[in-house]
Amino acid sequence: MKFYKITFFLLLLLAPITLLAQEVQLVILDKDTRETLPGATLQAENLETQVSNNNGLISFIPAQNYFVKVSHVAYESQSFQLRPGMTREVLLERKSTALGEVxxxxxxxxxxxxxxxxxxxxxxxxxxxxxxxxxxxxxxxxxxxxxxxxxxxxxxxxxxxxxxxxxxxxxxxxxxxxxxxxxxxxxxxxxxxxxxxxxxxxxxxxxxxxxxxxxxxxxxxxNLQSLQQPNQNKISSELGFGDFGMLRYRFAVDQRTENGGISASYVHQQSDGYRDHSAVDRKVFQLGGHFSPSAKQTISTNILYSDLNYQIPGALTEGQLLENPQMARPGSVEQNSSIAQKSLYAGVTHSYQILENLENVTSAYVQTSEFENPFILDYKRELQHSYGGRTKFVFQDQLGSVGLRLIAGGEYQYGKTAAQNFGNRDGVADTVRFADDLITTQGFLFQQAEFELPSDLILTLAFSENFSRYDINRSIDAQTGVPSGAERRFDPVIIPRIAVVKRIGNNAAVHASVSSGFSPPTIAEVRTNEGSINLDLDAERGVNYEAGYRAGWWQGRVNLDASLFYFRLDQTITSFTNEQGVVLFRNAGATDQRGIEALLDYTLVQNPNAFLSNLKFTHAFTGHYFEFRNYESGGNDFSGNKLTGVAPNSLVNQFDLTTSLGFYLNLTHHFVDEIPLNDGNTVFQEAYNLVSARLGWRKTFINRWDLEVYAGGENLLDESYSLGNDLNAFAGRYYQPAPGRNYFGGLKVGFRY
The missing domain is CATH 2.170.130.10 (TonB-dependent receptor, plug domain)
Incomplete structure (x- = not known):
């Protein structure tokens, strides 16, 4: 601290000389402790990246004015206008995981x-x-x-x-x-x-x-988000590899423009798979742009092309699992059970500040997809086209002591699929069994009002009006020889939600909500692979009651997020498999779903200037105590049984360590309780513990080069488990064995220009 004060005093004394030389002198500091921060970067378009030295000092001679960004791995970034001859402190706020700041x-x-x-x-x-x-x-x-x-x-x-x-x-x-x-x-x-x-x-x-x-x-x-606007010009590449022939490489370019930026990336991933007939090959190209035509509007565009091929090994019986967990289900290889899908997705989002307190955000997309799925029992081909969009208006105002935010908008989607089902003869499409034109339409209008009330209360009232429809026009039916048609419409359904939040000081809050749910069957559940059309399948309806508590202590280093809920679901849709191995669906009465979910994290060390710069623990607990409330099928009463496919308890423990030299270590332990695999609760997936680790090193060189090297292992305890079983499977084919102990590694290189 004394050295910093002397350094800054000297900078002030030398300011006149510095101005003559047009040299910039910046001292990067922790806003709270006023300690100097080495390793902070200063970046701007058409400017070589600058890095603060061990005394937190950045010194260079700029050729002109720049809009710069100062960043540090442990702090929030700060942007400002930099002029030749500038001498100033740059105070950075420490990054925090505090719930009040996320x-x-x-x-x-x-x-x-x-x-x-x-x-x-x-x-x-x-x-x-x-x-x-x-x-x-x-x-x-x-x-x-x-x-x-x-x-x-x-x-x-x-x-x-x-x-x-x-x-x-x-x-x-x-x-x-x-x-x-x-x-x-x-x-x-x-x-x-x-x-x-x-x-x-x-x-x-x-x-x-x-x-x-x-x-x-x-x-x-x-809600998934990709990188929208690059803040620097950069070329990067990645190489990842692992057991079972896993290889992944990626190339990417980020380019800033005068009023935005463009990003492009290509990634190719392939592997042979742990089991027989479980190879995968995927190529993905993404092109994104973000532009600001004016101070009031922004436009984001995205194009995604994906070419995916993967083999389906199929589920095993318990005997087959014990004999050889890496084997494929008999018939999968001979019939080339697999999926090949090529898809093109393009969309645009436009945001416009209509008035100071009124904004509109509108997005639209188009999509096309070719899908081919040879399976043991049949061979499916589909050509799908769809489009849709979403718009919302947001209005904010202050009405005396009450803050008001109104949101209103709508969403609409339309899809058309030409679907054909053939026989499968040794992995080749045979005679057509049936061919359908499938048209699906769904949309809804939504309204939401938020009131910021006195006493730190926030009240939310919201509802939506939903409608959906699908049409099935069968042009070929080899069994009957007669074309046919079917349609299903769901009348407009209003779904309400009410929620209230009460802040308790600056670092804690309680919340409670009641929300309604409505979920119609998908067309894949109504029209199944053997050709039947089940128009009697009803939509699921449910009501969710929830209460939660969030709090942070020790300047955001300790955080707790916990919630209790009860979800009452009627007309629950479940799956079952007939004697031919075809998956069918039915409504299973009602279910009661009670649960508790909690996440606790605490950061014991957070000091970017120390050798051990970060040390954090995280624990996540899930308690899902779900059961059938009223369910009879095939002369069996399953009421009171545990809900199929749901583990009652699971626990995740994480340990993260980072050093000032760039080394890091991530450890994860995941416990999953036993899982019932059929409605009768007579078959269970045994409980298991997964342990994984990743050790790496990342560093920036010569102000321009970023390098990372890492290696790790998964399932280090070599547990025998399935990461996704088949439920209510016919002939006892429940198990989809996951890999045992396996290892991976990789290298990342980036260059800022």
Whole structure:
């Protein structure tokens, strides 16, 4: 501290001489402690990156005025206009995970997490990159109430509070947005496996019904964001590798422009897979732009092309699992059970500040996809086209002592699919069995009012009006020889939500909410692979009651986020498998879903100038005590049984360590309780413990080069488990074995120009 004071005093004395030489002298400081910060970077377009020395000093001679950005890994960035001859202090605020400072955009409101009246989890960029970077699975599974399953590489299934019961494969009953645009298709399915990890920078997950603002669905909402506006000119490349032939490489370019920036990336990932017939090959190209035509408006564009191929090994019986967990289900190899999908997705988002207190944000997208799926029992081909959009108006004002924020808007999606089902003869499409033109339409209007009341109360009243329809026009039916048609319309359904938040001082708050959910069956559940059309399948309806507590202590170094909920669901949709192995669906009466979810994190060390610069622990607990309330099927009464596919308890423990030399260590332990695999609760997946680790080193050289090297291991205890079982499987084919102990590594290089 004494040296800093002397240095700054000398800078003031030398200011006249400095001005003559047009030299810039900046001292970078911690805003709270006033300690100098070495390793801070100063960046601007067409300017060589500058780095503060051991005394926090940046000194150079600029050729002109620049709009600069000063950054440090442990601090919030700061931007300002820099002039030749400038001498000043730059005070940086320490980054914090305090709940009162972490801003989320859930329910279309940018508020601190502390002020949100719902159960929300954030998956940050740091969360995504503390594991093997081949998928999102492990990062999302560190959050309470969320489970991402991977029955085979690139074959995802997402469960938010047990919502995967009706999803034997794929992502259903969960609404997904990517860069503020709908990424869930009009038919209710989400091809999340088309995205690479690098296409996601941050994620927000709303748990439970969110229909008041995001339309139909009981399983929650996932908002994904990629890099929107590059803050520097940079070329980067990555190389990752691992067991089972895993290889992933990526190239990316970020280019700033006069009023925005452009980013482009290409990534290719492939692997042979742990099991026989489980290889995957995925190529993803993304081009994004962000522009500000004027001070009042911004435009963001995104183009995503994905070419995905992966093999499906199939589920095993217990005997086959014990004999050889790496084997494929008999018939999978011979029939070339696999999926090939090429998809092009393009969208644009426009934001306009109409008045000082009135803003509009509108997004639109178009999408086309070719899908081919040879399976043991049949061979499916689909050509899909869809488009849609979303718009919202946000009005804010102060009415005396009451703050008011009104949000109103709508969303519309239309999709058309030409679907053909053939016989499968040794992996080749045989005679056509049936061919359908599938048309799906869904939309909703939403309104929301937020009142900031005296006594630190925030009241939210919201509702939406939802409608949906699908039409099935069968042009070929080999069984009957007669074309036919079917349609299903769901009358407009109003979904309300009420929430209240009460702040307790600056660092704590309680929240409570009641929200309604409505989830119609997807067209894949009505029209099944053997050709039947089940128009009697009803929509799920539910009501969620929730209360929670959030608090932070020790300047945001200790944070707790906990919630209790009770979700009463009627007309629950469940899956079952007939004697031919075809997955079918039915309404299963009602379920009671009670749960507790809690996340606790505490940072013991946070000092960027010390050798041990950061030391953090995180614990996440999920208690899901779900059961069938009223469910009879096939002469069996399953009432009172545990809900199929849901683990009652799970616990995640994380340890993160960072040093000033650039070394870091991430350790993760994940316990999952036993999981019932059928409605009768006669077959269970045994409880298991997963341990993973990642050790790495990252550093910046010569002010321009960024380098990172890492290595790690997964399932270090070599547990035998399935990361996604088949539920209510016929002939006992429940198990999809996951890899045992395996290792990975990688290298990242970036150059700023």
């Amino acid at each position: 801003v989320v955009s859930a329910f279309e409101t940018d508020r601190p997490l502390l002020e949100q009246g719902a159960a929300i989890s954030r998956v940050s960029e740091a969360d995504l990159y503390r594991f093997n970077e081949r998928s999102i699975v492990q990062a999302f599974n560190t959050k309470p109430g969320i489970r991402v399953e991977e029955r085979a590489p690139a074959s995802y299934r997402i469960s938010i509070r047990g919502s995967a019961l009706r999803s034997p494969f794929g992502v259903r009953n969960v609404k997904v947005y990517w860069n503020d645009m709908p990424f869930t298709f009009p038919d209710g399915t989400t091809p999340l496996n088309l995205l690479d990890l690098s296409n996601i920078q941050n994620s927000e997950i709303i748990k439970g019904p969110a229909g008041s603002i995001y339309g139909a669905g009981n399983g929650g909402v996932i």
